Amino acid sequence: MTYHHDQPPDADDTRRLQELPPAEALRLLAGVPFGRIVFTRQALPAIRPVNHVVVDGHIVIRSDPGTILGVQVARAETVVAYEADELDGHERLGWSVIVTGVARAVTDPGEAARLKALLRPWVAGGMEQVIRIRPEITTGFRLLPAAGAPERTEADLRG
Known part of the structure; x- marks a missing residue:
């Protein structure tokens, strides 16, 4: 069966959202290597893709001190959102x-060195600045088959 994003789903293709407990949501986030950081730039939302690790319940990313993340986010101790996902567009799960x-x-130089060793940037450059995001609100959702359809496991999603 071929799916197109502009076609409505068949009845057996409908899905439901299951809210995840914060601990499980953070565990899933820790299982993927990249996400998107959302912050405010000139009073408007801005988004940057970055790779990350989760250490001691915090999201850790790296940047160069002169970049927008280094200047407007890290130095200002900015409220941000961080989003990551693992979606299968074909299966809609x-x-x-x-x-x-x-x-x-x-x-702290020792802490920064420890965290740098855990996260190798995907982007060329020094990426000498370590930025830590302390979660205040963690929200997660899993897209599952609608009631009556066979449930798929996380292993099924990974192939």
């Missing part, structure tokens, strides 16, 4: 997690 919290530059 998956999950999405959104964390809201405060982003802060890690200023």
Whole structure:
């Protein structure tokens, strides 16, 4: 069966959203290597894709000190959102997690070195600044088959 994004789903293709407990949502977020950080730039929302790790319940990313993330987010201790997901567009299954919290530059040299060793940036450059996001609100949802349809496991989503 071929799906097109502009076609309405068949009755057996309908899905339901299941809200996830915060601990499970953070566990899923820790299982993927990248997401999107959302912050305010000139009073408007801005989004940047970044790779991350989750350490001690915090989301850790790296940046260069002179970039927008380094200047407007880390130095200002800005409220941000962080989103990651794993969605299967063909099967219409998956999950999405959104964390809201405060982003802060890690200023302790020993802690920054420890976190740098855990996260290798995907982008070329120094990426010498470590930014930690402490979750204040964690929201997650799993997209599942509607009632009556066979449930798929996380292993099924990964192939």
